[in-house]
Amino acid sequence: MATASQTTKGQLDWFDSWDIGKLAAARGYRDGDQEAFRRGRALVERALEMHIEAEPQDLVMRAKVHDSLAECFLVSEEYPKAETHYRAAYDLLLQTVGAQSPLFGKQARHMANLYIAQGEHEQALPFLGEALAVESSKDAVNVNELMELVDVVVNAQQRSSSDAVEAVASNHLSLKRLQQNIKSRELDDSKEYAVLCHKMSLLYLHEGRKDPEAIRRGRNLAKISVRLLRQFREDKDAADWLKMSELHLRLLDSIRQRPQTELDS
Incomplete structure (x- = not known):
């Protein structure tokens, strides 16, 4: 795993390059400074190369660097390069931490965001389903975050x-586990849960x-x-x-009340 950042012979190591590159790219993008943004992105690219050479067995950290680089390409709308790095991170995390890990769920959501940004909602659906499967089982369940995710799934369904x-x-x-998870933590009597139920109902409708x-x-x-919203x-x-x-x-x-044959038509 990554150790504390060090410099060797006056040069940045991979962790420094990743850390500084992310920050520089974010600031450059925020300030509209394309030259600074590209310099920051180049540092992240170099960090990936250095990490593969220095710590070839640390696939989880490699996935994180791939993800950072993908985000740089996503915000600049260079979608093929963003997909290359998001896919690499997705595959590495599926291989290492598995499909139930919060790290993998986050990466699946990033894959979905990439396709949504391009208007390819049908491509996003499987990844949204994977993200929902992870979020529905998390110990630290958050109704508002779940509401936002289910809303994204419904919107993608509507556009597919x-x-x-x-x-x-x-x-x-996933929805069944989600409801059980929320009820077990006694979070099923709020306005937010009522809205979440409405959104889950829309998902079932589709x-x-x-x-x-x-x-x-x-x-x-529904x-x-x-019943809850009336309260x-x-x-x-x-x-x-x-x-x-x-x-x-x-x-x-x-x-x-409609016949099944009418629903199938």
Whole structure:
């Protein structure tokens, strides 16, 4: 693993190059100084080369440097190079820490962000599903962060074809674990959880074509959302969400009454 940063013969070691390069690139990008941004990025590129040579067995740290370099290419909209480095980091973390690690979940989210930035929402869906699987099982569960992630998944589904949504694995197991996780920590009685239930219900709605049970699950969540939001109706934000949730629940009620053949068409 990485040791404390050192300099040898007046030159930066790989850790110094990575650390300073990230900071310089971020400041250059913030200030609109392209020359400074490129200098910082070049330091990160050099850090990757040096790390591979100095610590070839430390694949987790190599993934982190790949990820930093990918971000530099992402913000400059050099998407093919960003994909090369994001993919390298993704593959290394899957190989080392595994698909349930928070590090891998974060990397899957970065892959999804790359495709979303290019308007390729269908490509993002599998990676969002992997990120959701990790987040749903984390010990330090955060309802607001989960709400944001589920919202991104729903938006990606809405911008994808029905065939693309059907082609990816269902998110049901992740959503089931998510609900169990939140309930076990007694976080299931807040306005934020009510909004999360509404968003999870939307996610199930988009999966309803390939799984009839998804509509029932979505309706159950919509009912929980409406029930909780009615307890906070004096709050303007909650009242606005309540209107949307009640409308969504009525939609799901109408869908349940349709014949399955009509849903499949």
